[in-house]
Amino acid sequence: MDLALSGRRALVTGASSGLGLACAQSLAAEGAQVAIVSRSADRLAAAALTIEGGATQIVADLSEAGSVDDMMAVASEALGGVDILIANAGGPPPGNFASTDLDAYLPAIQLNLMSTVEMCKAAVPAMQAEGWGRVVAITSISVREPIDQLILSNTARAGVTGFLKTLAREVAGDGVTVNSLQPGLHATDRLSGAFGGDLAALAETVPAKMIGEPADFGRLATFLCSDSAKFVTGAAIPVDGGSAHGLQ
Numbered sequence: 120m121d122l123a124l125s126g127r128r129a130l131v132t133g134a135s136s137g138l139g140l141a142c143a144q145s146l147a148a149e150g151a152q153v154a155i156v157s158r159s160a161d162r163l164a165a166a167a168l169t170i171e172g173g174a175t176q177i178v179a180d181l182s183e184a185g186s187v188d189d190m191m192a193v194a195s196e197a198l199g200g201v202d203i204l205i206a207n208a209g210g211p212p213p214g215n216f217a218s219t220d221l222d223a224y225l226p227a228i229q230l231n232l233m234s235t236v237e238m239c240k241a242a243v244p245a246m247q248a249e250g251w252g253r254v255v256a257i258t259s260i261s262v263r264e265p266i267d268q269l270i271l272s273n274t275a276r277a278g279v280t281g282f283l284k285t286l287a288r289e290v291a292g293d294g295v296t297v298n299s300l301q302p303g304l305h306a307t308d309r310l311s312g313a314f315g316g317d318l319a320a321l322a323e324t325v326p327a328k329m330i331g332e333p334a335d336f337g338r339l340a341t342f343l344c345s346d347s348a349k350f351v352t353g354a355a356i357p358v359d360g361g362s363a364h365g366l367q
Contacts, residue, residue: 122345125150128198129344130191130242132181132234133207135162137307138257140169141337142205147171149341151203154194156181181208182230187237201242202249203344206235207257211271219270231258231275236282239297243290252295253344256283260303262355264363280355287353296352298343303359305331327360 129146133139135157147153147170154175157163163176175197179190194201211227235256246252258276259266265273280299287297304310304325306318314321322330336358342348357363 120347122149122341122347124203124341124345127151127202127344128154128200129203129205130154130156130194130198130201130238131205131207132156132179132190132238133209133257134174134205135159135166137309138302138305138333138336139205139207140166141333142207142255142257142340143174143337144170145334145337145341146203146205146344147174149345151344152198154198154201156190156194181234182226184229184233187234187241191238191241200245200249202246202251203253203255204238204242205255205257205340206238208234210259210269211275213268213271215268215270223271224274227271227275228278231272232279232282235279239282239286243286243295246295247290247293250294252290252293254283254286254295254297255340255343256297256299257340258299258301258355260301260357260359260363262299262301263357263365263367284353284355291352294349296343296349298352298354298356300336300340300343301355301357301359301363302336303331303357303362305333305336307333325360325362329360331358331360 129151131143134143134155143153143155156177158180160178167174179186261273262276262280318330
């Protein structure tokens, strides 16, 4: 299937590894020009070597208020504009209601809510003017079913999901789609590190009896950016091997 992404300009944050990098790799394989963002210049350089045709590398920390404006300016200058935004960021520290101090909430909201709002404010008006654009945010299955000991992530990612749904309805008539993907367990370095590299037992807890492959996730995100997905907007799609129990 031709996804008609050749020449499109994509900005992918949190892209030095894991699901963000998989999205960047898949978009580049379909002919998109890609800019990747991370806090680490060294990790970005290594990641760019795995992307077909290379990638523009932008060092930015989305947890810092105001960092998005500089990042978007660099991306727009390097690519000539941004047609596709893959909004991705790491999760805030774990904790529950009792263990999480009040002052921990604002940094989490900046990282997992406000950075996406800021990116959309910077990128979406130009997409509307062009009559074509794609926003795909990577959130978490915790939006659908809150995860114990992740109260900060549960709170911030639920907020960004509400924002994205509202934005999707407002810009749908302008040829811009806005969706989110809610990953469950995927075979990333972060997950492997947390479980000592042995994911076999963890896979048994998933109805599909497997851990998700980042490359598959990247291809799904890329499809949402294609012309074939132009009628899909406002969706929050679980990618979790059937793990969530809820009907919605």
